[in-house]
Amino acid sequence: MKLVNGYQTFNITSYPTTINFTTVALNSHPTLPSTLLTATDPLLEPSGWTFTPPLPQSVPVGGNLISYYSYTINSFEDCVALGNADDDPTTPGPLPNASFTNTFFATWDSGTAQSSVKVTCQPANTLPCDSSLYYSDSALGLPNTTLSRMDPATAALTPFSSANMFYSATAFNHLDGYIYAIDNTLPLKNLVRIGADGVATVVGPLPELNLLNTYPAGTVLADGTYLVFSGPGFGVIPSYARINLATGTVISSGVAPTLASIFDFATNPVDGQVYGYNQVTHRLTRFDPNTGDTTDYGPIGPPDGITGLPALYFTVTAAAFDASGTLYVYGSDLTGLIHPINTLYAVDVTTGTFTPVATGAVSINGNENFASCPFPSPLEKSTTRNEGFFKTHEQAVAACLANGGSIDLGRMGVVNSVEEAMGVLWLSPSATQQRVPRTQEQSLRVKLGRQSLTATCNSRLFGASTQPGIDRARAVMDSGSREDMEAQLNELRALNDKGARYALPMSFNGGPASASHALSIAREPKNSL
Known part of the structure; x- marks a missing residue:
């Protein structure tokens, strides 16, 4: 039996990383001792791997011999090289990730055996596709945006990065491990990418996007394409665009056929549909990424804490799904006479029920977004x-x-x-x-x-x-x-x-x-x- 860090599969996201291989030679004979004659690991032997104790060794009934070996992966390129050197034709595999298979071979006096583990590597600057909830906050028209991690239990913020640009529509791409956004600074709209180092890098211009529009809403669909939307306002034509993040180009765009104001939306990993809150109708809405159309449903707004009637002042500025299909939004407080945007809600998209989760920092800019990764890979x-x-x-x-x-x-x-x-x-x-x-x-x-x-x-x-x-x-x-x-x-x-x-x-x-x-x-x- 072969294990890497205690598992048969392991994922590396930072470098250097030391991984620990455990090789276990088990005597599976039901009644007799067996002799382990040889033990080989062709991939790791050039780096110094040997089986200890020295062989041959007699192993009693139900017994085993265990050998340990540590190996350091210094870079993503090391993983690619190991994938090219192993005997698995599927490795290192297509970018952006790479992998290698490590196989242990044993010969006994009664036959042979082998066992393999697989290690997958991500490029060094990618973010883990996990349950992290990222919260961006930018002042309208000012070249200053902060990105923080929000604790979904308390709504507390931990600063992650800042950028001298006015970006919004933040969304996590589960296929490459980066957060993407739209830089709304004039004169052109630019595609922005943020990695584990927190640096906001301009990927390139998006001339197809409307010059006068600010694109507040963004989400990455299940297929990895990036959807953005700009609702109505002074001089603003409601419009949407779908962007190929691999090439940084707009693949489709159009004018929204229905009146909707959505400050952020998110993709549900359960049904693949895009959900948001329509500030015009004060209802939950489903957004069609192919046509830009919206379909409102459910009750009008959540009830306030005073009258029990729909709170028509209610505002949602950020939206994200978790892997189970629960929608999280950051919106107005539903109690009292002053209604700041400071409350995290969990939303049941089937019933339209809003449940307060936590109270956090007060938003004064009104240009906030969530980015999350509801499509985690099996290894993560x-x-x-x-x-x-x-x-x-x-x-x-x-x-x-x-x-x-x-x-x-x-x-x-x-x-x-x-x-x-x-x-x-x-x-x-x-x-x-x-x-x-x-x-x-x-x-x-x-x-x-x-x-x-x-x-x-x-x-x-x-x-x-x-x-x-x-x-x-x-x-x-x-x-x-x-x-x-x-x-x-x-x-x-x-x-x-x-x-x-x-x-x-x-x-x-x-x-x-x-x-x-x-x-x-x-x-x-x-x-x-």
């Missing part, structure tokens, strides 16, 4: 958090237990409550509460228990593929050797760390971090070490 869907996150986020642990019940940690006991979970997460590997030193075996069991609990919550809350690693960890906790426990500990750590760089799902709220309170309620399970 798995969000995870390590044990440090769960030991300080009690609400996340409570949600984990509510989502699947008790957690069986084998020799560590059964976790039935948040307090017991915290007891495991804060348990010292070096000594008991009575300050009795733990043996090396006991220390490894404590560490494996923490990682197993963490992996279970990553699986329940975020859908991470951690269950096989959890099962192996429980087995070696009960009866494994020190070497086996160390191997499983490294594997679980890699599993729990793999998706740590990806944003938490927009609909998830793990609560505030509180180390002191979490530690104060920690209680060890009854059968813990």
